[in-house]
Amino acid sequence: MIVGVQTLAGFEKTLHYRVPERLAPLAQTGSLVRVPLLNRTRLGVIASIGAPADFPVSRLKHVLEVVHPFPAMPGDLPELARWMSAYYAAPIDTVIEAMLPASVRKGARLKTERTLRAGRPFLQGELERLEKRAPAQARLAAFLARQLVPQKKSLVLARLGVSAAAADALVEKGLAVEEERRVERTAYADALADGELVAAQPHVLNEGQRAAVEAIRRRLAAGGFGVTLLHGVTGSGKTEVYLRAIQETLERGGGVIFLVPEVALTPQTVGRLRARLEAIAPGHRCVVWHSHLGEGERLDGWRALASGEAKIVVGARSAVFAPVSDLRLVVVDEEHEPAYKQDETPRYNGRDVAVMRAKLRGALCVLGSATPSMESHANALAGKYALVELRERIDNRRLPLIHVVDMRVEAARQRTLPVLSGDLARAMRERFEKKEQTILFINRRGYSSSMLCRKCGHTEECPHCSLKMTYHRTDETLRCHLCGHQRGAPLRCPKCGSPEIRWPGLGTQRVEEAAARLLRDARVERIDTDAMARKNRLRELLAEFRAGKIDVLVGTQMIAKGLDFPNVTLVGLVDADISMHVPDFRARERTFQLLVQVAGRAGRGDRAGEVVVQTFTPSEEVIQFSRHADFAGFAASELEWRRRFGYPPQRHLILHAFRGKNPDKLAFFAEQWARLVERELAGRVELRGPVEAPIAKIEDTYRWQLWYFTNTVTRAVAELNALRARFQWPDDVIQTLDVDAMSLG
Numbered sequence: 001m002i003v004g005v006q007t008l009a010g011f012e013k014t015l016h017y018r019v020p021e022r023l024a025p026l027a028q029t030g031s032l033v034r035v036p037l038l039n040r041t042r043l044g045v046i047a048s049i050g051a052p053a054d055f056p057v058s059r060l061k062h063v064l065e066v067v068h069p070f071p072a073m074p075g076d077l078p079e080l081a082r083w084m085s086a087y088y089a090a091p092i093d094t095v096i097e098a099m100l101p102a103s104v105r106k107g108a109r110l111k112t113e114r115t116l117r118a119g120r121p122f123l124q125g126e127l128e129r130l131e132k133r134a135p136a137q138a139r140l141a142a143f144l145a146r147q148l149v150p151q152k153k154s155l156v157l158a159r160l161g162v163s164a165a166a167a168d169a170l171v172e173k174g175l176a177v178e179e180e181r182r183v184e185r186t187a188y189a190d191a192l193a194d195g196e197l198v199a200a201q202p203h204v205l206n207e208g209q210r211a212a213v214e215a216i217r218r219r220l221a222a223g224g225f226g227v228t229l230l231h232g233v234t235g236s237g238k239t240e241v242y243l244r245a246i247q248e249t250l251e252r253g254g255g256v257i258f259l260v261p262e263v264a265l266t267p268q269t270v271g272r273l274r275a276r277l278e279a280i281a282p283g284h285r286c287v288v289w290h291s292h293l294g295e296g297e298r299l300d301g302w303r304a305l306a307s308g309e310a311k312i313v314v315g316a317r318s319a320v321f322a323p324v325s326d327l328r329l330v331v332v333d334e335e336h337e338p339a340y341k342q343d344e345t346p347r348y349n350g351r352d353v354a355v356m357r358a359k360l361r362g363a364l365c366v367l368g369s370a371t372p373s374m375e376s377h378a379n380a381l382a383g384k385y386a387l388v389e390l391r392e393r394i395d396n397r398r399l400p401l402i403h404v405v406d407m408r409v410e411a412a413r414q415r416t417l418p419v420l421s422g423d424l425a426r427a428m429r430e431r432f433e434k435k436e437q438t439i440l441f442i443n444r445r446g447y448s449s450s451m452l453c454r455k456c457g458h459t460e461e462c463p464h465c466s467l468k469m470t471y472h473r474t475d476e477t478l479r480c481h482l483c484g485h486q487r488g489a490p491l492r493c494p495k496c497g498s499p500e501i502r503w504p505g506l507g508t509q510r511v512e513e514a515a516a517r518l519l520r521d522a523r524v525e526r527i528d529t530d531a532m533a534r535k536n537r538l539r540e541l542l543a544e545f546r547a548g549k550i551d552v553l554v555g556t557q558m559i560a561k562g563l564d565f566p567n568v569t570l571v572g573l574v575d576a577d578i579s580m581h582v583p584d585f586r587a588r589e590r591t592f593q594l595l596v597q598v599a600g601r602a603g604r605g606d607r608a609g610e611v612v613v614q615t616f617t618p619s620e621e622v623i624q625f626s627r628h629a630d631f632a633g634f635a636a637s638e639l640e641w642r643r644r645f646g647y648p649p650q651r652h653l654i655l656h657a658f659r660g661k662n663p664d665k666l667a668f669f670a671e672q673w674a675r676l677v678e679r680e681l682a683g684r685v686e687l688r689g690p691v692e693a694p695i696a697k698i699e700d701t702y703r704w705q706l707w708y709f710t711n712t713v714t715r716a717v718a719e720l721n722a723l724r725a726r727f728q729w730p731d732d733v734i735q736t737l738d739v740d741a742m743s744l745g
């Protein structure tokens with residue numbers, strides 16, 4: 001048997017090997033193998049079966065090992081890898097590496113433990129004789145005879161104070177049996193065990209949900225590839241629709257991938273999902289997959305899927321590559337989330353890969369969101385995706401009232417710029433008196449965004465990054481949020497020595513302080529990555545908040561997503577302008593998403609919710625659209641604007657980034673390169689730049705960038721790659737292509 005192997009060693013070419021007879025039964029397309037290559041042993045994946053046309057078979061080397069007894073990249077995955085490599089301009093070996101967890105590539109052993117159980121029954125008087133001659137053996141034998149299930153050997157020996165030799169002697173006599181047992185490592189096993197989670201009962205579906213389930217069910221029954229965009233307002237019960245679709249698929253014998261953004265993968269959601277899934281599909285195991293898994297846990301989950309033992313996986317981005325057998329449904333929740341984009345090679349978008357994978361497998365892909373991305377929305381408008389809408393919140397709860405506060409007026413009235421406007425402060429006091437809860441959002445951690453000298457206007461920047469440093473009052477430091485550089489906060493201006501330093505701009509710490517000052521008897525807590533440095537702190541805080549022990553929760557958008565607190569009736573967005581006025585063509589889309597998500601946190605219980613939005617630009621269209629939760633209106637205006645300037649989804653955007661230590665050299669080569677592209681690819685890609693990146697320096701490395709706009713990504717990437725191979729790049733300039741980049745640099 002001759003096979004073509006794609007090695008994970010930086011070779012684009014397939015190399016051929018002979019499979020020895022003893023390994024032949026295990027070798028198939030997609031199998032992970034070890035092969036000799038340039039005097040070393042390398043991992044590879046069998047890409048094809050059959051001899052090469054142009055090489056004498058007798059000179060081929062042998063495959064050394066087949067790592068797993070089933071294909072590591074079954075069915076559609078090799079083809080998906082080739083597509084990703086061509087589309088995302090990533091070497092095929094980096095794509096395969098992203099697809100296969102490290103523990104799978106290493107072929108790590110399963111974790112096992114040795115157990116002991118009782119063997120044959122005692123003979124007449126045997127135990128008594130043993131007690132006299134070998135008391136340790138007798139102790140162990142008597143203990144095992146009382147146990148119903150095998151016991152972990154190391155634990156039993158330690159507890160009874162018995163040596164391994166004594167155990168061996170018992171095994172020798174046949175009085176004990178030693179076995180090896182596979183240990184399953186389960187992520188979040190503790191969260192399921194501690195009783196904090198109650199399996200939510202299946203809800204009675206409302207009319208909208210029933211219609212949505214019916215539409216998806218029809219698509220599933222018809223079979224074949226399709227994409228359905230499930231657009232449901234916040235609180236409309238999308239999850240319940242996903243669950244029914246999953247149930248349907250499992251009952252038909254198909255496999256399922258369920259993607260959620262990493263941030264949403266809290267033990268809370270995972271526990272609830274798993275409990276529900278295992279309840280609606282008895283006998284099915286649900287594998288959990290995310291970046292915080294230990295390698296062992298990941299390997300076990302992967303193996304359960306690859307061997308067909310489990311048919312459903314819930315996970316973050318990379319779960320899109322899970323080796324699910326007979327894949328028929330891929331669900332992508334919160335499909336608009338930028339977290340689906342990987343920010344290192346291969347720079348893929350998990351949502352788009354999910355659609356492609358469904359296409360290769362002839363499966364159904366369901367994309368869900370309360371605020372669909374402009375890309376998906378445009379596809380639905382064009383009829384490429386089927387659109388299913390949920391317009392009602394479950395139990396007919398009303399969307400919260402959104403109250404916009406003009407901070408210009410507020411500043412004039414109070415003669416100073418307050419953190420909390422009069423309206424927000426009043427609403428907070430009211431809630432506190434009624435024992436209801438408030439969430440305050442501010443999308444910046446720390447105390448203030450920068451330090452400003454009132455005398456000379458100096459602001460302090462990070463010496464390694466061209467970014468203003470953020471003031472943290474808790475430990476009186478200035479910190480760079482990019483590289484982590486920090487220094488003590490100065491008492492005088494570092495430039496002119498003036499003591500008149502101001503701290504403009506709001507951060508979580510300052511909002512926390514203002515809330516605590518406003519409500520002196522209330523318990524105010526803060527959730528941001530700084531406060532979460534301690535393990536499990538997030539979980540504790542959320543549990544206490546749910547239990548009503550915290551009155552006001554202050555946080556970044558970390559807490560805006562997917563959390564459900566029935567007693568929260570007031571949500572304040574302290575500074576809506578932070579996300580709106582960044583130089584990025586997606587700024588308005590992100591702001592709309594943020595406002596809608598934030599508003600969705602209020603009034604999820606029986607009580608009506610209220611949202612207060614503080615802004616200096618209350619007349620901005622995006623504020624007005626989100627105020628009425630008018631997605632269609634927002635999308636129409638946004639798509640029109642994108643069309644006019646040729647931004648995605650009108651065309652695809654490729655970001656070409658250059659990094660290096662020498663800024664002049666970087667600028668020179670970026671210019672030279674741009675001229676070459678302009679000459680060679682004129683008419684096929686439109687060029688913008690080169691310019692300095694928005695953050696021109698990070699960790700002492702300078703950054704320049706170019707954008708390409710194109711209608712045909714795969715072709716543009718191939719042409720750019722061919723040009724890149726021709727161009728003489730200096731060794732110390734690092735460049736990366738980011739296809740469908742999520743931000744402008």
Ligand SMILES: [Zn+2]
Binds near residue numbers: 455457496498
């Ligand atoms: Zn100064």
Ligand SMILES: [Zn+2]
Binds near residue numbers: 462482
């Ligand atoms: Zn820095």
